[in-house]
Amino acid sequence: MVAAADSPDTRLFIELSSYGSDLTEASHALDLAIHGQEDGSALAGASPYLVGFAVVAYCRTILPSNVRRPLTEHVNVPAELQEVHEQVRTFRNATIAHSQSELSVTYAFGVLDPARLELSHLIGVTMTSTLPVHVMQRFRRLIDEMTEELDAVSEPVRARIESQMRQADHNDLLAAPRPEMLAKFAEEFNPRSRRAPYPTGQTLYWNQPADESASRMSDSSGSS
Numbered sequence: 001m002v003a004a005a006d007s008p009d010t011r012l013f014i015e016l017s018s019y020g021s022d023l024t025e026a027s028h029a030l031d032l033a034i035h036g037q038e039d040g041s042a043l044a045g046a047s048p049y050l051v052g053f054a055v056v057a058y059c060r061t062i063l064p065s066n067v068r069r070p071l072t073e074h075v076n077v078p079a080e081l082q083e084v085h086e087q088v089r090t091f092r093n094a095t096i097a098h099s100q101s102e103l104s105v106t107y108a109f110g111v112l113d114p115a116r117l118e119l120s121h122l123i124g125v126t127m128t129s130t131l132p133v134h135v136m137q138r139f140r141r142l143i144d145e146m147t148e149e150l151d152a153v154s155e156p157v158r159a160r161i162e163s164q165m166r167q168a169d170h171n172d173l174l175a176a177p178r179p180e181m182l183a184k185f186a187e188e189f190n191p192r193s194r195r196a197p198y199p200t201g202q203t204l205y206w207n208q209p210a211d212e213s214a215s216r217m218s219d220s221s222g223s224s
Contacts, residue, residue, distance in 0.1 A: 002165075002173045006198040009160050014198065016154045019061045019071045020147065026057035027143045030136060037133055048130040052096045055131075058143060059092040067195055075149035077142075084138040091131065104128045 004010045029050045036047030043050070061071040062085075077085045094101040106126040110119050131139065165173065180201030189205050 003176050003178055004161050004165060005176065007161075009157055011197045013154065013157045013161055015068045016074065016150060016157065018068065019074075019150055020154070022057050022060045023143055023147050023150065026054045027140065027147070029054035029057065030140050030143065034133070034136055034140065037136075048128065051130045051136065054139070055088055055092045055096050058139075059089060061146075062089065067197070071146065071150065074153050075146060078145050081138065081142045081145060084135060084142050087135060088131075088139055088142070103130075 004013070032043055033047045033050035033054060035041055036043030036045075036050065041047075064070060091101075091103070095103045104126060105128075106124050108122060109125050110122050112118065113120050177200070179199060182201065182203045184203055184205055186205045186207045190203075193203075195202070
């Protein structure tokens with residue numbers, strides 16, 4: 001594999017491909033969530049959380065970002081799916097990303113002793129609702145439609161870059177720098193970073209076996 005040279009087209013292709021990655025994550029999560037609605041599914045308990053992830057992944061493509069434009073600057077939301085698009089966006093903002101809507105409400109309940117009806121203890125009970133199945137199904141169609149439109153926009157950009165690479169000297173292609181992968185242990189994990197429009201590498205974090213991790217922490221603290 002050889003890296004495509006930095007250019008406006010390459011940066012655009014990277015941006016468009018990153019939307020595709022998010023939409024793929026959303027579709028996979030939503031498929032699993034819909035499967036979890038079936039009787040006897042092992043995913044029943046996970047279904048609401050999978051819906052939440054699908055919503056977040058989809059909304060990453062349409063909400064403002066510091067590193068890329070919204071997908072809707074490249075493609076249009078189909079008119080017949082505009083309603084579900086807004087429902088998903090609002091559900092993300094009011095329920096998934098921020099606890100504001102009555103789709104997730106917490107109550108204070110006192111638990112009474114059944115025999116004497118005296119207060120035993122106080123508990124907080126949260127009642128939540130996720131997207132109804134018919135909305136989930138329309139949401140799945142929305143993802144497919146947006147993916148098809150994205151593919152149509154991406155293909156001319158892909159074709160231009162491929163044409164340039166086919167005309168390039170083979171030695172130049174092989175000599176092009178490859179992304180640098182910096183390896184660090186999971187203890188050094190740092191989520192505060194920002195990707196570049198033309199990435200030249202990234203940090204990958206590796207987990208250590210529990211015994212090695214404990215030994216490494218002991219060595220760093222100076223204890224035996």
